[in-house]
Amino acid sequence: MRNRKRTGWHRYINGINISAFFVVLFVGLPLYWLIASSFKTPANLGNSPPQFFPNPVSVGNYTDAFKNNDFGQYFINSLIVTLIATALVLILGTMAGYALGRLPMRGKFTLMVTLLIISVFPAIAVIAPLYLVLRNLGWLNSYQGLIIPYTAFNLPFAIWILRNYMLGIPKEMEETGRIDGAGPFRTLWTIILPMALPGIFTAGIFCFTACWTEFLMALTFNSANQYRTIPVGIAEFGTVFTVPYGTIFAASVVAVVPIGILVFIFRKFVISGLTSGAVKG
Amino acid sequence: MTTTSSDTEQVPVAAPLVGRPDVNRKRMARLGWGFTTPSLIVIGLVTIFPIVYSVVLSFSAATVTGNGVALNGFTGSNYSLVLSSSKWHYALGFTIIYTLVTVLVELVFGTLIALVLERLTAGRGLMMALLLIPWSMITVINAELWGYIYQGTYGVADAILNAVGLGHPNILGQSTPAIIGLMIADIWKTTPFVAILVLAGLVMLPGDIYEAAEVDGSSGWSTFWRITVPLLRPTLALAVMFRVLQAFGLFDLPYVLTNGGPGTATTSLAILGYNVIFKNLSFGPGAAVATTSALLVLLGCLLSLRTFRVQVGKED
Numbered sequence A: 001m002r003n004r005k006r007t008g009w010h011r012y013i014n015g016i017n018i019s020a021f022f023v024v025l026f027v028g029l030p031l032y033w034l035i036a037s038s039f040k041t042p043a044n045l046g047n048s049p050p051q052f053f054p055n056p057v058s059v060g061n062y063t064d065a066f067k068n069n070d071f072g073q074y075f076i077n078s079l080i081v082t083l084i085a086t087a088l089v090l091i092l093g094t095m096a097g098y099a100l101g102r103l104p105m106r107g108k109f110t111l112m113v114t115l116l117i118i119s120v121f122p123a124i125a126v127i128a129p130l131y132l133v134l135r136n137l138g139w140l141n142s143y144q145g146l147i148i149p150y151t152a153f154n155l156p157f158a159i160w161i162l163r164n165y166m167l168g169i170p171k172e173m174e175e176t177g178r179i180d181g182a183g184p185f186r187t188l189w190t191i192i193l194p195m196a197l198p199g200i201f202t203a204g205i206f207c208f209t210a211c212w213t214e215f216l217m218a219l220t221f222n223s224a225n226q227y228r229t230i231p232v233g234i235a236e237f238g239t240v241f242t243v244p245y246g247t248i249f250a251a252s253v254v255a256v257v258p259i260g261i262l263v264f265i266f267r268k269f270v271i272s273g274l275t276s277g278a279v280k281g
Numbered sequence B: 001m002t003t004t005s006s007d008t009e010q011v012p013v014a015a016p017l018v019g020r021p022d023v024n025r026k027r028m029a030r031l032g033w034g035f036t037t038p039s040l041i042v043i044g045l046v047t048i049f050p051i052v053y054s055v056v057l058s059f060s061a062a063t064v065t066g067n068g069v070a071l072n073g074f075t076g077s078n079y080s081l082v083l084s085s086s087k088w089h090y091a092l093g094f095t096i097i098y099t100l101v102t103v104l105v106e107l108v109f110g111t112l113i114a115l116v117l118e119r120l121t122a123g124r125g126l127m128m129a130l131l132l133i134p135w136s137m138i139t140v141i142n143a144e145l146w147g148y149i150y151q152g153t154y155g156v157a158d159a160i161l162n163a164v165g166l167g168h169p170n171i172l173g174q175s176t177p178a179i180i181g182l183m184i185a186d187i188w189k190t191t192p193f194v195a196i197l198v199l200a201g202l203v204m205l206p207g208d209i210y211e212a213a214e215v216d217g218s219s220g221w222s223t224f225w226r227i228t229v230p231l232l233r234p235t236l237a238l239a240v241m242f243r244v245l246q247a248f249g250l251f252d253l254p255y256v257l258t259n260g261g262p263g264t265a266t267t268s269l270a271i272l273g274y275n276v277i278f279k280n281l282s283f284g285p286g287a288a289v290a291t292t293s294a295l296l297v298l299l300g301c302l303l304s305l306r307t308f309r310v311q312v313g314k315e316d
Helices: A015-038 A060-068 A071-102 A108-119 A124-137 A144-168 A172-179 A184-213 A216-221 A230-235 A245-265 A267-279 B007-018 B021-058 B077-083 B086-119 B124-136 B139-150 B156-163 B175-203 B207-215 B220-248 B252-257 B269-279 B283-315
Strands: B063-065 B068-070
Touching: A015 A245, A015 B086, A015 B124, A015 B139, A015 B175, A060 A071, A060 A245, A071 A108, A071 A144, A071 A184, A071 A230, A071 A245, A071 B021, A108 A144, A108 B021, A124 A216, A124 B021, A124 B068, A124 B269, A124 B283, A144 A184, A144 A216, A144 B021, A172 A184, A184 A245, A184 A267, A184 B124, A216 A230, A216 B269, A230 A245, A230 B139, A230 B252, A245 A267, A245 B124, A245 B139, A267 B124, B021 B283, B077 B283, B086 B124, B086 B175, B086 B220, B086 B269, B124 B175, B139 B156, B139 B175, B139 B252, B175 B220, B175 B252, B207 B220, B220 B283, B252 B269, B269 B283
Parallel strands: none
Antiparallel strands: B063 B068
16 A cells, blocks of 8 residues: 555655654654664763764673573563463453353443452552462462462453453354354354454453563562563662663563564554443443 | 344244243353353452452551561551651652643643544554554663663763753752653653554544534634544543553552652652552551552542443443
């Protein structure tokens, strides 16, 4: 589509495009600064005035993050916790979203409102009791100590998104399944699930992002080096005396890239989640 | 099995297979609760139980023991301690001002960006993708990035301020500049999110109203205030609610960027609560800080819910 219009660039010089250019600068410059700084040598990171282009381009910060620090371990920890929590949220959320969206149940409204309130509750309100419970269970510094809270805290929003998608599927679809003699589980699996796939993608990407970026619980529950996730690892790179910005930015670029790719590929689902999942809710 | 394609024939074929409607309805309801229960158990155990426990803790003379916390009976002293503490007053004021300023700026800039994107003829998809990157970024990374930008001897912001003749202000070393710096970092990360929310609302507005306005000779400015803004109100209200609730739980950004300082200049309610609980190990007062913040959030949520209620009720 864009190729067709690419003749004659002068056509693009107008107020809207100039404003858009400034938006790109506003969002893009700090991002550029993050990436450019990750390729500077530690000495050049301290230049005043700062270098605009890294010269020489160095990958030393990247090797430092992975070899001299345990960033590789943090990355694996984040991946384990995020993927398992997201999978659990999607399985439980799809079932609940289906029930609340399509089955006749009493007290649905109260339930949905309760879920909405829980989904906006600040984590600080529950951090002390959760810490004490996890400590008694011996689950501080463990994967399940983060997976279970992440699942619980992301479920309400996922149920909301999925319920709204389920509502949009025509009622006749289940009847088709019933006529074919399929039970409720098979109806959900073979007929409803494929149609709800966009909603599942949307809920999935929101949950993934929330788990990948979560800091307070990870900081409180998993402080041991072996179980740190990326946000905690990056926050703890520095000491009181020095902040190793090079290492931090290299690790940051590695942490931003996977989710950046994910969001880029699934941007339609993110945007539809923000509209139909929430606004129409 | 005879499946039919037309709607009129489906009902009589389906009815005998699924039994009497009321019996069927009961069975479906039971199935519904069966599907919902696993989620409710997880949510109940991990969110509702701790919330209740937190309230209990906030009313207890809790002391830290070898294997946890002893409650030691009912007391109201945690609340009287917190409510009369100047630190809590400051944290509450800071959190409220921070929330008001950032949400207002993000709403104005977000709407402007959305209006630009709506009129963009090419590259809108790429722009959206770019806007989603700050939204998906780990807040800790955002904090480290701005910490480097504000750094007192080699930060870019410092170099720019120096170039325009403001010398070398130690941005994160003074209260007001540190608060403004924190707000800018937040605004950079969250304005794109607001822009996307507003754009999604803009795209759904009916086009014929604008044609009618144009025919009536309405200027762009009055069209915006008289048509776009009123129609966008639900979207804007939702964006505001999301942001207010999020901003009120502010923790990650000041914890990493300023560590609540200089002094206590950027100590939000959440940071105060965290420090009282995990640094002073005062679980009772800490729980009181957490509970009062949660109560304020709940209040804000219930107020905003009126906007929601109509739409939820409509679909149920």
